Amino acid sequence: MQSAPNSPPIYRQPLLTTPFYECYEPLIETRAFRQWAGYNTLTYFSSIEHEYFAIRNSASIFDMSPMIKYQISGPDSEAFLNRLVTRDIRKLKTNRVTYTLWCDDDGHVIDDGTIFRLGKTKFRLCTAERQLDWFLYSAIGFDVQIKEITQEIAALALQGPTTCAVLKKMGLVGVEKLKPFEIGIFTELGFEIMVSRTGFTGDLGYELWIAPKNARALWDALMAAGEGRGIRPIGYGALEMARIEAGLLLPDSEFVNAEFTLRTNRARTPFELGMDWLVDLDKGHFNGRRALVKQKAEGVKRCLVGLEVDGKKPAHDALIFDREHGGKEIGATTCSLWSPTLKNNIAMAMIDAPHHLGPGELWAEFYIKRELVWQKRRVRCRIVERPFFSPERRKLTPPNDR
Amino acid sequence: MNTPNPKNYHSLIIGGGHNGLVCAATLARAGKSVLVLEAANELGGAARNREFTPGFKVSAGAHLLHALASDVVSELDLARHGLKFAAQGMDTHALSPNGKHLQLGNSMIKAGDVSPADADAYRRFMTAMNRYATALVPIFQMVPPRLIVETWAQKFEFMKLAWQIRKLGRHDMRELLRIIGMNMYDLLDEYFQSETLKGLLALDAVLGAEWGPRAPGTVLTYLYRLSGIAGGNGLGVSQPIGGMGSVCTAMAASAAESGVELRTAARVKRIVVENDRACGIELDSGEIIRAEHVISNADPRTTLLSLLGTAHLDAGFVRKLSHVRASGRAGKLHLALKGLPAFTGLANDALGDRLTIAPSMNYLERSFNPSKYGEYPDEPALEISIPTVRDASLAPQGQHVLSAVVQFLPYDNGPDRDSNRARCLESNIALLERHAPGIRDLIVHAELLTPFDIEQEFGMTGGHWHHAAMGFDQFFFIRPLPGAAQHATPVDGLYLCGAGCHPGGGVMGIAGRNAARQVLAGGR
Numbered sequence: 001m002q003s004a005p006n007s008p009p010i011y012r013q014p015l016l017t018t019p020f021y022e023c024y025e026p027l028i029e030t031r032a033f034r035q036w037a038g039y040n041t042l043t044y045f046s047s048i049e050h051e052y053f054a055i056r057n058s059a060s061i062f063d064m065s066p067m068i069k070y071q072i073s074g075p076d077s078e079a080f081l082n083r084l085v086t087r088d089i090r091k092l093k094t095n096r097v098t099y100t101l102w103c104d105d106d107g108h109v110i111d112d113g114t115i116f117r118l119g120k121t122k123f124r125l126c127t128a129e130r131q132l133d134w135f136l137y138s139a140i141g142f143d144v145q146i147k148e149i150t151q152e153i154a155a156l157a158l159q160g161p162t163t164c165a166v167l168k169k170m171g172l173v174g175v176e177k178l179k180p181f182e183i184g185i186f187t188e189l190g191f192e193i194m195v196s197r198t199g200f201t202g203d204l205g206y207e208l209w210i211a212p213k214n215a216r217a218l219w220d221a222l223m224a225a226g227e228g229r230g231i232r233p234i235g236y237g238a239l240e241m242a243r244i245e246a247g248l249l250l251p252d253s254e255f256v257n258a259e260f261t262l263r264t265n266r267a268r269t270p271f272e273l274g275m276d277w278l279v280d281l282d283k284g285h286f287n288g289r290r291a292l293v294k295q296k297a298e299g300v301k302r303c304l305v306g307l308e309v310d311g312k313k314p315a316h317d318a319l320i321f322d323r324e325h326g327g328k329e330i331g332a333t334t335c336s337l338w339s340p341t342l343k344n345n346i347a348m349a350m351i352d353a354p355h356h357l358g359p360g361e362l363w364a365e366f367y368i369k370r371e372l373v374w375q376k377r378r379v380r381c382r383i384v385e386r387p388f389f390s391p392e393r394r395k396l397t398p399p400n401d402r
Numbered sequence: 403m404n405t406p407n408p409k410n411y412h413s414l415i416i417g418g419g420h421n422g423l424v425c426a427a428t429l430a431r432a433g434k435s436v437l438v439l440e441a442a443n444e445l446g447g448a449a450r451n452r453e454f455t456p457g458f459k460v461s462a463g464a465h466l467l468h469a470l471a472s473d474v475v476s477e478l479d480l481a482r483h484g485l486k487f488a489a490q491g492m493d494t495h496a497l498s499p500n501g502k503h504l505q506l507g508n509s510m511i512k513a514g515d516v517s518p519a520d521a522d523a524y525r526r527f528m529t530a531m532n533r534y535a536t537a538l539v540p541i542f543q544m545v546p547p548r549l550i551v552e553t554w555a556q557k558f559e560f561m562k563l564a565w566q567i568r569k570l571g572r573h574d575m576r577e578l579l580r581i582i583g584m585n586m587y588d589l590l591d592e593y594f595q596s597e598t599l600k601g602l603l604a605l606d607a608v609l610g611a612e613w614g615p616r617a618p619g620t621v622l623t624y625l626y627r628l629s630g631i632a633g634g635n636g637l638g639v640s641q642p643i644g645g646m647g648s649v650c651t652a653m654a655a656s657a658a659e660s661g662v663e664l665r666t667a668a669r670v671k672r673i674v675v676e677n678d679r680a681c682g683i684e685l686d687s688g689e690i691i692r693a694e695h696v697i698s699n700a701d702p703r704t705t706l707l708s709l710l711g712t713a714h715l716d717a718g719f720v721r722k723l724s725h726v727r728a729s730g731r732a733g734k735l736h737l738a739l740k741g742l743p744a745f746t747g748l749a750n751d752a753l754g755d756r757l758t759i760a761p762s763m764n765y766l767e768r769s770f771n772p773s774k775y776g777e778y779p780d781e782p783a784l785e786i787s788i789p790t791v792r793d794a795s796l797a798p799q800g801q802h803v804l805s806a807v808v809q810f811l812p813y814d815n816g817p818d819r820d821s822n823r824a825r826c827l828e829s830n831i832a833l834l835e836r837h838a839p840g841i842r843d844l845i846v847h848a849e850l851l852t853p854f855d856i857e858q859e860f861g862m863t864g865g866h867w868h869h870a871a872m873g874f875d876q877f878f879f880i881r882p883l884p885g886a887a888q889h890a891t892p893v894d895g896l897y898l899c900g901a902g903c904h905p906g907g908g909v910m911g912i913a914g915r916n917a918a919r920q921v922l923a924g925g926r
Contacts, residue, residue: 083713103714105885137721141712251487285678290892 058230202246419447469630
């Protein structure tokens with residue numbers, strides 16, 4: 001962001017607004033703003049519940065323009081990324097997207113994100129927070145250019161069962177042929193829209209990437225095409241509910257960026273996050289590999305699991321015990337939710353080994369306040385597979401017409 | 403395309419400098435098959451001789467031995483392999499512009515204009531420093547323990563270290579802990595009045611170093627230098643017959659006798675890694691040679707960033723490695739002289755000793771200041787040796803060579819480096835002319851090697867002949883950096899054995915010998 005010569009320093013300036021802000025400003029009822037990567041974004045427009053049901057029942061629009069985007073190009077871009085992240089980027093084909101983690105030397109997760117392969121030597125890496133410093137150090141010895149292009153691209157996440165129909169109605173020919181994690185370029189609206197069948201909801205959905213100057217045109221076209229298909233803008237609150245149901249990780253919830261942990265034993269490896277399937281130890285060296293090989297051999301000391309919790313009260317900030325009474329403290333929940341779709345009380349929790357292997361019962365202890373009176377609850381819970389919610393429509397190609 | 407060398411060696415050594423040769427010989431004496439690969443046409447690395455003009459030879463890097471470990475000398479039987487000395491326990495003459503020079507031995511002032519108090523203080527100072535240096539000798543000679551202690555054996559290593567310091571007694575232990583992080587400037591001011599004396603001792607602390615005498619950590623570098631001389635572990639300041647090159651010639655002969663294969667003009671292009679293990683090297687010619695262990699005498703950055711490649715390393719390690727301080731500030735001045743120069747106030751028979759031009763600590767600090775800003779000093783500090791006084795083999799009959807370590811020159815790879823070098827050479831000659839009137843007319847040929855030239859000539863990143871600067875941030879169990887301080891690197895099968903390892907620079911041979919021991923112990 002270039003500042004004018006006499007403007008106040010950046011930290012005294014108001015938060016930025018995204019290219020779509022003026023499109024949805026009239027729809028903001030609550031002014032429930034939150035800061036994301038230097039931008040003013042919405043927690044919710046009117047009601048988290050209503051917005052949540054747009055994700056699961058119709059079509060939701062989430063303004064993800066603040067998402068940090070890096071363009072990675074140059075002859076060694078594939079080799080650079082392969083050394084950076086835990087998955088084998090050589091297997092990523094052009095016009096495909098992959099979700100991955102990247103680690104520090106100790107195998108501790110720095111962050112997660114998606115990598116878009118746009119060509120043989122052209123990639124885009126999307127992540128929630130900036131980390132150019134780590135990428136530049138990772139680039140030493142590689143012929144690669146890394147450029148932050150966050151402000152050059154505006155993006156909307158269009159998520160929900162009717163989203164394919166909305167895009168078809170909007171005129172994107174053949175959009176229904178896009179498979180999960182596939183990228184397509186569409187120009188029917190008179191400007192280029194890059195569509196990826198990706199999202200943070202575990203549902204059918206797409207992410208739309210455009211030049212900022214076309215924000216108004218895209219917004220209006222989407223809202224028009226979505227009329228009658230329940231389209232509505234959503235804030236972060238509804239997205240958080242959906243991502244828990246989808247069992248997806250959130251930085252500062254399931255893990256802390258290993259570069260910023262202050263205390264020992266606070267950083268987490270992919271294995272400790274239950275993300276073994278993201279780690280390819282056979283692809284050659286990558287950041288943290290040797291530490292991960294060692295941990296693989298020795299086994300994890302703790303692991304993130306999915307929990308189903310008895311009752312209807314979300315197990316916020318719960319400690320996990322191995323017995324109903326007394327017993328040993330063996331972990332804590334990282335996030336929790338009464339899932340409206342599953343009609344089930346779910347949570348993710350970091351559990352000491354070997355309790356993370358289940359089966360058997362665990363007990364979640366938490367506190368609830370009723371008319372200013374605190375009550376201690378210790379309720380039964382059990383380990384279940386993640387994702388908690390994974391509808392068939394997430395993977396179906398072409399999606400059903402709705 | 404050459405056919406691959408079918409032999410699978412126990413160890414390949416990249417670089418035939420003194421540490422590489424000691425490492426090779428130590429391994430071969432343990433019955434291992436070893437091949438040394440040297441990029442240059444002759445062995446010796448920065449300790450080789452340099453015929454800088456026909457008939458005139460100097461020691462290209464360090465020109466006097468002060469730290470070669472006596473047990474390395476005996477283990478490799480270097481005397482039988484031709485190592486002979488023209489002089490041992492050499493005196494130093496600290497030159498003063500007024501002609502009132504000081505002559506110093508290791509424990510006493512032999513001649514010169516100092517007060518009786520300074521003369522007493524010198525004995526007191528050297529007694530204390532030699533005690534501390536002697537106490538530090540085991541620390542300088544060991545493989546550093548790992549900072550993360552997990553086993554009782556590792557804890558015991560640390561207890562031994564603590565005991566080494568504690569057994570100095572309460573008074574000396576306190577004093578050592580007080581001064582070891584100090585700067586030489588303040589410490590010398592506590593002891594002495596004589597500017598000439600302080601200038602000399604301060605120069606000893608910063609020879610080859612990156613910083614002037616006011617920098618913290620210069621007492622440590624002084625004790626490091628002294629530890630090579632103290633306690634009977636080194637040979638004192640010595641001049642080998644045939645120049646420093648003869649040290650490596652003897653080492654090479656010893657290594658060859660033990661079965662080491664030596665190849666020169668064999669530049670390693672890259673280290674071959676298979677299944678996350680170093681398993682050989684590829685030469686510039688394309689020839690691939692395989693081995694169970696690859697041991698590099700090259701500096702850490704050249705080894706790991708250039709020859710190995712960052713793709714085999716973690717980014718955090720690369721980040722630390724790219725910050726290893728290795729910016730050389732020492733240059734070398736070489737003069738071919740058609741006759742013996744006469745230094746004002748210095749007897750002719752003293753010309754074969756070690757001469758220094760650093761008449762005060764402030765002079766030394768001023769010679770350092772410009773290098774902070776990438777500039778050259780008008781009046782550098784010099785450590786001078788005229789080896790031909792005692793060893794006629796280095797120059798044609800009746801002629802001489804003068805070799806000087808020049809402090810402090812910037813690392814200058816800029817477009818004006820040639821004209822800068824020429825100007826700096828001229829100021830060096832002008833300085834010498836003031837101390838030795840007429841020397842200019844004796845010069846047949848003159849050259850100045852700047853840190854940049856040293857980098858180009860010897861392949862040392864940054865032109866630092868200690869491969870990594872000496873200081874508390876790059877010392878002992880964090881030298882050259884955490885994760886590579888016990889000779890093993892993060893890549894299995896790849897080891898470091900050069901001056902970038904503990905204990906550091908100087909022709910000692912300890913790093914090479916310790917690396918060999920680590921390899922033999924199968925150790926990380």
